[in-house]
Amino acid sequence: MNASDFRRRGKEMVDYMADYLEGIEGRQVYPDVQPGYLRPLIPATAPQEPDTFEDILQDVEKIIMPGVTHWHSPYFFAYFPTASSYPAMLADMLCGAIGCIGFSWAASPACTELETVMMDWLGKMLQLPEAFLAGEAGEGGGVIQGSASEATLVALLAARTKVTRRLQAASPGLTQGAVLEKLVAYASDQAHSSVERAGLIGGVKLKAIPSDGKFAMRASALQEALERDKAAGLIPFFVVATLGTTSCCSFDNLLEVGPICHEEDIWLHVDAAYAGSAFICPEFRHLLNGVEFADSFNFNPHKWLLVNFDCSAMWVKRRTDLTGAFKLDPVYLKHSHQGSGLITDYRHWQLPLGRRFRSLKMWFVFRMYGVKGLQAYIRKHVQLSHEFEAFVLQDPRFEVCAEVTLGLVCFRLKGSDGLNEALLERINSARKIHLVPCRLRGQFVLRFAICSRKVESGHVRLAWEHIRGLAAELLAAEEGKAEIKS
Amino acid sequence: MNASDFRRRGKEMVDYMADYLEGIEGRQVYPDVQPGYLRPLIPATAPQEPDTFEDILQDVEKIIMPGVTHWHSPYFFAYFPTASSYPAMLADMLCGAIGCIGFSWAASPACTELETVMMDWLGKMLQLPEAFLAGEAGEGGGVIQGSASEATLVALLAARTKVTRRLQAASPGLTQGAVLEKLVAYASDQAHSSVERAGLIGGVKLKAIPSDGKFAMRASALQEALERDKAAGLIPFFVVATLGTTSCCSFDNLLEVGPICHEEDIWLHVDAAYAGSAFICPEFRHLLNGVEFADSFNFNPHKWLLVNFDCSAMWVKRRTDLTGAFKLDPVYLKHSHQGSGLITDYRHWQLPLGRRFRSLKMWFVFRMYGVKGLQAYIRKHVQLSHEFEAFVLQDPRFEVCAEVTLGLVCFRLKGSDGLNEALLERINSARKIHLVPCRLRGQFVLRFAICSRKVESGHVRLAWEHIRGLAAELLAAEEGKAEIKS
Ligand SMILES: Cc1ncc(COP(=O)(O)O)c(C=O)c1O
Ligand SMILES: Cc1ncc(COP(=O)(O)O)c(C=O)c1O
Numbered sequence: 001m002n003a004s005d006f007r008r009r010g011k012e013m014v015d016y017m018a019d020y021l022e023g024i025e026g027r028q029v030y031p032d033v034q035p036g037y038l039r040p041l042i043p044a045t046a047p048q049e050p051d052t053f054e055d056i057l058q059d060v061e062k063i064i065m066p067g068v069t070h071w072h073s074p075y076f077f078a079y080f081p082t083a084s085s086y087p088a089m090l091a092d093m094l095c096g097a098i099g100c101i102g103f104s105w106a107a108s109p110a111c112t113e114l115e116t117v118m119m120d121w122l123g124k125m126l127q128l129p130e131a132f133l134a135g136e137a138g139e140g141g142g143v144i145q146g147s148a149s150e151a152t153l154v155a156l157l158a159a160r161t162k163v164t165r166r167l168q169a170a171s172p173g174l175t176q177g178a179v180l181e182k183l184v185a186y187a188s189d190q191a192h193s194s195v196e197r198a199g200l201i202g203g204v205k206l207k208a209i210p211s212d213g214k215f216a217m218r219a220s221a222l223q224e225a226l227e228r229d230k231a232a233g234l235i236p237f238f239v240v241a242t243l244g245t246t247s248c249c250s251f252d253n254l255l256e257v258g259p260i261c262h263e264e265d266i267w268l269h270v271d272a273a274y275a276g277s278a279f280i281c282p283e284f285r286h287l288l289n290g291v292e293f294a295d296s297f298n299f300n301p302h303k304w305l306l307v308n309f310d311c312s313a314m315w316v317k318r319r320t321d322l323t324g325a326f327k328l329d330p331v332y333l334k335h336s337h338q339g340s341g342l343i344t345d346y347r348h349w350q351l352p353l354g355r356r357f358r359s360l361k362m363w364f365v366f367r368m369y370g371v372k373g374l375q376a377y378i379r380k381h382v383q384l385s386h387e388f389e390a391f392v393l394q395d396p397r398f399e400v401c402a403e404v405t406l407g408l409v410c411f412r413l414k415g416s417d418g419l420n421e422a423l424l425e426r427i428n429s430a431r432k433i434h435l436v437p438c439r440l441r442g443q444f445v446l447r448f449a450i451c452s453r454k455v456e457s458g459h460v461r462l463a464w465e466h467i468r469g470l471a472a473e474l475l476a477a478e479e480g481k482a483e484i485k486s
Numbered sequence: 487m488n489a490s491d492f493r494r495r496g497k498e499m500v501d502y503m504a505d506y507l508e509g510i511e512g513r514q515v516y517p518d519v520q521p522g523y524l525r526p527l528i529p530a531t532a533p534q535e536p537d538t539f540e541d542i543l544q545d546v547e548k549i550i551m552p553g554v555t556h557w558h559s560p561y562f563f564a565y566f567p568t569a570s571s572y573p574a575m576l577a578d579m580l581c582g583a584i585g586c587i588g589f590s591w592a593a594s595p596a597c598t599e600l601e602t603v604m605m606d607w608l609g610k611m612l613q614l615p616e617a618f619l620a621g622e623a624g625e626g627g628g629v630i631q632g633s634a635s636e637a638t639l640v641a642l643l644a645a646r647t648k649v650t651r652r653l654q655a656a657s658p659g660l661t662q663g664a665v666l667e668k669l670v671a672y673a674s675d676q677a678h679s680s681v682e683r684a685g686l687i688g689g690v691k692l693k694a695i696p697s698d699g700k701f702a703m704r705a706s707a708l709q710e711a712l713e714r715d716k717a718a719g720l721i722p723f724f725v726v727a728t729l730g731t732t733s734c735c736s737f738d739n740l741l742e743v744g745p746i747c748h749e750e751d752i753w754l755h756v757d758a759a760y761a762g763s764a765f766i767c768p769e770f771r772h773l774l775n776g777v778e779f780a781d782s783f784n785f786n787p788h789k790w791l792l793v794n795f796d797c798s799a800m801w802v803k804r805r806t807d808l809t810g811a812f813k814l815d816p817v818y819l820k821h822s823h824q825g826s827g828l829i830t831d832y833r834h835w836q837l838p839l840g841r842r843f844r845s846l847k848m849w850f851v852f853r854m855y856g857v858k859g860l861q862a863y864i865r866k867h868v869q870l871s872h873e874f875e876a877f878v879l880q881d882p883r884f885e886v887c888a889e890v891t892l893g894l895v896c897f898r899l900k901g902s903d904g905l906n907e908a909l910l911e912r913i914n915s916a917r918k919i920h921l922v923p924c925r926l927r928g929q930f931v932l933r934f935a936i937c938s939r940k941v942e943s944g945h946v947r948l949a950w951e952h953i954r955g956l957a958a959e960l961l962a963a964e965e966g967k968a969e970i971k972s
Contacts, residue, residue, distance in 0.1 A: 001854060003504040006572040010503065013576050014496030017583035018489040031595055038599035046607045051853040053576075060580065064846075067596030071586045079593070082840075084585040086492040090499050090539075094546065096578050096794055097503035099570040100557045107565070109517055110553030113524035121532045146632060147838035157687055177667030180689055194839055200811075201643055201837070203666055203689045302840075308582055309842055325686075351687070351837065352633035353680055354568075354788075356795055360550075367537040368487060 001053075009053050016057065017089065021072065025454070029073040030434045033066055074455040075433040077463065080246070080274045081381075081407070081451040085306040091364035092308060095357045102355045103347040112344055115144055115359035122301070122313055122362065125280045125371055129292045132315040134344075142315040143322075143349040144358045148273035149194035150351055151298035151314040154322065156185060156198045156238055159267035159295070161325040163237040180204060184229050185238035188217035188252055190245040192271065205234070215250030215402060215440070217241060222257055226264060238267045241294075243287060244275025247438035247447070248402035248410045251275070251287055258293025270297045276313070277304035278382070278406050281375050287405070295321070304381070304407070305374060306453070307361045323348040381407040381450040384460050388448055391464040397471065401440050407450035410440060413471060417444035419478065426470045433463045487539075495539050502543065503575065507558060511940070515559040516920045519552055560941040561919040563949065566732070566760045567867075567893070567937035571792040577850035578794060581843045588841045589833035598830050601630055601845035608787070608799055608848065611766045611857055615778045618801040620830075628801040629808075629835040630844045634759035635680035636837055637784035637800040640808065642671060642684045642724055645753035645781070647811040649723040666690060670715050671724035674703035674738055676731040678757065691720070701736030701888060701926070703727060708743055712750060724753045727780075729773060730761025733924035733933070734888035734896045737761070737773055744779025756783045762799070763790035764868070764892050767861045773891070781807070790867070790893070791860060792939070793847045809834040867893040867936040870946050874934055877950040883957065887926050893936035896926060899957060903930035905964065912956045919949045 001009070041063045070076060072084045102111030116134045119142025123133050134141035145151045164179045180203050187195045189208040199206030207229070209221045226236050239261050241252040254270065261268040270291055276299020278284040291297055298314040301307040316322055323345075347353050369377070385407045392398045392411045401410040412420045421444055424437055438445050448463075487495070527549045556562060558570045588597030602620045605628025609619050620627035631637045650665045666689050673681045675694040685692030693715070695707045712722050725747050727738040740756065747754035756777055762785020764770040777783055784800040787793040802808055809831075833839050855863070871893045878884045878897045887896040898906045907930055910923055924931050934949070 001572040003508040003572075006575070007500060007504045009572070009576055010500030010579070011497045013579050014493060014500060017496065017579060018493045020583050022489045033595050035591065035595070036599070038596060039603050042603060044606075045610050046852040046857050048857050050856040050859055053854065056850060056853055064596045064600065067594070067599060068584060069586055069592070069594040071584075071594070079587075082585060082587050084583075086487040086489075086495070089492070089579070089582045090495055092582050093496070093499050093503060093575070093579055096575045097506050097570075098554060098557075099568060099794060100555055101565075101568050101795060105521065106555070108553070108555040108557070109519050109521070110524060110550045113522070113553060114550065117525055117528060120530075124531050147840050149839045150837060153837065175667055176689060177663045177665075179663075180666055181661055181663030201687070203662060308585060309587060309840055310838075351636060351639065352796075353635045354633050354795060364542060366532040367542055368539065370536040371532050371534050373536055 005053075012057070016060075021084075024070055024073050025075070027065070027070050027073065028431050029070050029075040030428060030431050031067050031069060032431070038063065038067060069434065072452050072454070073434075074452045074459040075463065076451050077448050078434045078436045078451070080449055081304050083302050083304065083306050083308050083311075084453055085308065085365055085369075087364040087368040088306060088308040088361045091360040095360050098357055100357055102357060103353050104345040108357070111355075111357045111359070112346055114357075114363060115346065116141060116344055118359040118362040118366070119143065119313060119315065121366060123315060125374075126276070126288065127279075127285055128297070128315060131292075131317045132297065139319060140315060140317045141319050141344070142313060143346055144355075144362075145298070145312040145314050145350060146310045146352070147194075147312050148192070148271055148298055148300050149197065151296070151312055152194055152240060152269060152271055153198040153201055154314070154350060155267065155269040155296040155298075155316075156202045156204070158316075158321045158325040159238045159269075160202055160204065162267065162321060163235065167235070179235075182233065182235045183237050184234045185240070186222065186225060186236065187240040188215075188242060188245070190215050190217075190247060190250055191240055191242050192246045192273065195240050195271070204238075211250070211252075215245060215248055217252035217257060219253065219256035219260060222260060226260070236264060236266050238269065240269045240271055243270060243272035244406065246274070248440055248445075249275060249404075249406055249408040250402060251405070254288075254290025254293065258290040262293050267296070268294045270294045272297070272299040273312075274300065274303050275406055277301065278378050280305075280371065281378055284378075284406070301362065301365075304378065305365070306369060306377060307365050311358050311361055319344075319349075377453075381455075384450045384455060384457065385409050385448070387457055388450075388460050388464060391461075395468060397475070401443070401445045409448040410438065410445045411448065412443065412445050413475075419474070420444045420446065423467075423471055423474055426474060427467060430466070430470065432466050498543070502546075507570075510556055510559050511561070513551070513556050513559065514917050515556050515561040516914060516917050517553050517555060518917070524549065524553060555920065558938050558940070559920075560938045560945040561949065562937050563934045564920045564922045564937070566935055567790050569788050569790065569792050569794050569797075570939055571794065571851055571855075573850040573854040574792060574794040574847045577846040581846050584843055586843055588843060589839050590831040594843070597841075597843045597845070598832055600843075600849060601832065602627060602830055604845040604848040604852070605629065605799060605801065607852060609801060611860075612762070612774065613765075613771055614783070614801060617778075617803045618783065625805060626801060626803045627805050627830070628799060629832055630841075630848075631784070631798040631800050631836060632796045632838070633680075633798050634678070634757060634784055634786050635683065637782070637798055638680055638726060638755060638757055639684040639687060640800070640836065641753065641755040641782040641784075641802075642688045642690070644802075644807045644811040645724045645755075646688055646690065648753065648807060649721065653721070665721075668719065668721045669723050670720045671726070672708065672711060672722065673726040674701075674728060674731070676701050676703075676733060676736060677726055677728050678732050678759065681726045681757070690724075697736070697738075701731060701734055703738035703743055705739065705742035705746060708746055712746070722750060722752050724755065726755045726757055729756060729758035730892065732760070734926055734931075735761060735890075735892055735894040736888060737891070740774075740776025740779065744776040748779050753782070754780045756780045758783070758785040759798075760786065760789050761892055763787065764864050766791075766857065767864050770864075770892070787848065787851075790864065791851070792855060792863065793851050797844055797847055805830075805835075863939075867941075870936045870941060870943065871895050871934070873943055874936075874946050874950060877947075881954065883961070887929070887931045895934040896924065896931045897934065898929065898931050899961075905960070906930045906932065909953075909957055909960055912960055913953060916952070916956065918952050
């Protein structure tokens with residue numbers, strides 16, 4: 001395939017992409033396929049001779065699409081949103097053509113420098129404290145990670161290195177194993193599973209702090225755990241506070257947790273994977289208050305800020321905390337500006353070595369929406385979740401299970417877990433909309449997350465009517481069963 | 487931007503991509519910009535109101551391109567290649583439009599299933615032992631990681647979990663800290679820096695095994711280290727063998743190292759990040775002999791197999807080794823087929839949670855090139871490196887510093903390191919071609935790697951003539967200095 005074939009096929013692909021996204025409402029949101037469906041549909045080995053592009057594009061429709069869960073359908077209300085926008089797709093195309101690998105400044109200066117500046121732009125949109133910005137000469141700065149999971153792990157590892165060095169400086173001869181044995185990290189019982197995983201990978205204990213009635217981590221519970229562990233000779237070194245938890249979008253109390261971490265010299269990492277995008281709106285910015293106490297902060301523009309996956313934005317107050325933890329400098333990666341203090345080699349900030357030119361996506365999206373456009377997008381989603389909440393509240397058979405702050409509504413039928421499991425089963429089997437559940441205080445709960453860029457009030461209303469209809473059928477069937485029994 | 491705007495702008499972008507790649511030879515391969523060049527060229531904050539696409543595309547040419555190191559220029563001979571092909575770009579566009587996140591089977595069945603089958607296709611192209619394939623009912627299988635660095639880390643962590651469980655089963659009460667203290671991983675002194683990093687992250691010792699005269703890890707050196715460490719009460723648990731080292735593309739002796747690891751019950755990970763792609767050619771397949779002893783194997787199609795970054799192919803013999811190490815199952819990620827044994831939830835195989843539909847790139851590339859097309863591509867690059875080697879060998883002022891097996895030539899002027907550093911400085915300052923150095927046995931060496939999809943004999947010849955010319959100038963200048971001194 002040469003450049004002129006690509007011009008032709010690329011344009012066909014652009015049309016296919018636009019057709020797909022324009023017509024997505026007409027596709028069944030969740031597929032019917034059974035496990036193992038795909039293997040029999042394609043050859044057992046790669047072809048020796050080239051296939052044609054026509055064949056491949058036909059196979060996309062025939063083989064791939066029937067097995068796709070359509071995350072951008074306006075009837076997809078599962079998990080959290082994953083971003084999709086045309087400007088981000090355009091930028092990603094450009095990123096693919098440039099195809100540079102930005103592990104060091106020299107490997108492609110534009111790739112590194114645009115990232116630093118875009119992270120400053122975004123930090124300013126969020127009104128992050130200056131200390132997190134790279135600015136002209138600050139000590140902090142931002143980096144694009146692949147995922148919030150990696151950001152948490154990177155923060156934990158940096159904190160681990162820092163505390164280990166401090167302890168070893170105080171007691172020479174202390175081995176790393178002996179240190180690891182004593183280190184404890186903390187997160188609320190509502191934290192994402194990636195936090196537990198970071199603890200596992202880092203080889204440190206992770207303790208769950210019981211959240212309060214509003215699913216928030218509070219001072220008292222954290223303080224209690226710290227005192228207990230310190231009395232037992234353990235060393236608290238890392239706390240993850242979550243803003244916008246995965247199950248119910250609750251918010252840890254940063255203004256309480258922050259000062260404690262600060263006093264105890266504990267690294268505070270703030271994970272706002274989903275909710276962070278909302279902080280660009282002044283009316284939601286207060287949810288981020290207390291971030292000034294954090295050592296690192298992360299959220300995913302690839303969730304709710306229209307920047308296609310992957311783009312997880314992480315800031316640290318002291319760049320040297322990261323570079324000190326990971327820096328290794330083989331000759332084949334050295335370059336002349338390295339020691340100058342003027343440049344950033346992002347490979348020292350992350351787990352992988354290679355990295356794509358992801359900041360192009362931020363640049364295109366921020367410029368083509370403008371801050372106002374992005375704010376309007378967030379506000380619309382929040383508005384839609386309140387519309388759904390209102391529907392639920394109007395129906396006495398249902399209850400809302402957690403405060404609705406942003407784009408997520410947790411709800412259930414008043415009744416047993418079994419009843420709610422049966423409802424979810426009916427909802428997902430009907431294939432008209434797609435939801436996933438969670439557990440709150442042991443109870444089985446349904447999550448309704450506003451996800452698609454194209455979701456409107458009409459879709460939310462249809463979804464609610466559909467759910468209510470299925471609930472009525474279910475309740476009638478249950479009553480029927482009860483009558484037969486009695 | 488709506489779908490019809492995207493149709494128009496997307497097609498303009500396709501033309502821009504094609505123009506860029508067709509015209510890349512005319513761009514200076516390495517940029518002139520100084521650190522910090524970009525910040526003054528763009529506003530300090532994101533715009534409130536949208537900018538136009540025209541403005542942005544103009545800024546790409548004005549602001550971004552002057553700071554890009556053009557990895558796909560036929561005059562780029564630095565690092566190792568990074569893949570770029572039109573079929574991969576088309577697939578990536580589709581991946582962007584579908585925009586699903588494939589952390590579990592249910593999150594998008596096609597995304598998971600195509601990956602499993604593509605990894606089998608690729609495994610068969612390499613003639614990997616059956617044990618590594620997912621097949622119908624095998625215990626092994628493949629996964630796409632973001633980078634070889636992550637693959638090494640994942641393998642090390644899985645091995646760490648496995649040995650820890652074994653030791654704790656044998657001595658209940660043994661703490662994780664006590665285990666970590668004793669664990670030792672090994673790799674040759676030529677291994678990539680990502681191996682050392684994996685050791686740091688995993689909290690285990692990593693020991694470098696001295697390589698032999700051909701820069702290969704051999705049985706005797708490894709055996710010696712193992713005996714020494716076991717005698718000291720340490721527990722060897724992980725060995726990384728490299729096929730195609732970063733500095734000089736040397737090959738550890740797998741047929742020697744493999745049986746030792748097997749006997750000692752040590753996890754053997756094989757890192758063939760660059761060289762792995764060549765194993766699809768029967769004449770290079772022997773370099774992979776011994777992989778049957780490995781527990782995990784990894785290489786980067788995103789380096790040399792025309793699949794744009796990121797796509798790092800990793801296989802394991804026992805899937806449960808990975809899933810056992812990382813598995814955490816929160817309710818919001820559970821789904822109905824999960825316990826069936828029929829499906830794969832790739833989130834348990836990797837560090838991040840989210841993942842793009844990367845197997846589309848493999849599918850498009852394998853089908854549109856065909857195995858024969860891919861083999862021809864590898865062979866051409868190897869041929870070109872031998873052409874360069876022949877030029878070097880013909881010039882008595884130069885020497886070749888390591889055996890040329892694939893697409894990399896390590897060479898230097900006979901003379902001091904200072905002389906060679908000066909030569910590299912002249913080469914890179916002239917901006918006609920771009921190279922990076924390495925150190926071999928302490929000596930400063932120049933690396934000439936065949937990288938671009940568009941590099942031809944003519945470019946290699948021009949590069950050599952350019953190098954030779956600069957060397958002649960340099961030697962004359964040195965002679966001049968010597969005369970003045972004497
Ligand atoms: C609070 C929170 N943290 C972390 C994550 C994980 O994000 P990622 O997929 O970017 O690792 C999520 C995902 O939903 C989340 O909700
Ligand atoms: C032998 C070897 N291993 C690992 C890597 C790192 O690869 P990645 O950037 O995919 O982490 C490289 C990169 O050149 C390499 O040559």
